[in-house]
Amino acid sequence: MSSVTAGSDGSGSVPETARVRHGGSGPSPSLAVVEAIAELVGVAPxxxxxxxxxxxxxxxPDALNALVTDRSDADVDVSLIVAGYEVRVGPDSAVARRSGN
Structure with missing residues (x-):
């Protein structure tokens, strides 16, 4: 089961960022990206x-998973833009954020 942590700008509106942990018994890195963006959009993945x-x-998605999964170093950090969302995928979580554009 994944865990989504959302952050907002403090106004009580929709979240500005969402973090989903991946690996272990959680989702793959690519699925964590999908879940984080879905949280921001307000829909199911x-x-x-x-x-x-x-x-x-x-x-x-397969290349992203291969790049991030089971890395011996903890310095992996992949950044990309997906449909106007800034996404960073690290060794244990994916963080999606509404783009400033």
Missing amino acids: ADLREEGVVLYDYVD
Whole structure:
């Protein structure tokens, strides 16, 4: 089961960032990205396609998983833009943030 941690700008509105831990018994890094963006959009991960967000349009999920999973160093940090969301994937979590654009 994944865990989503959302942060807001303090106004009580929709969250500005969402963090999803991956690995272990949690989701793969690519699925963590999908879950984090879905949290910001306010839909279930399976419904992101209906919102026009398809991760594969931006990055190969298998390549992302291979790059991040089971790294012996903890310095892995992948940054990308997915459908206007800034995403950073580290060794244990994916963080999505609304783009300032």
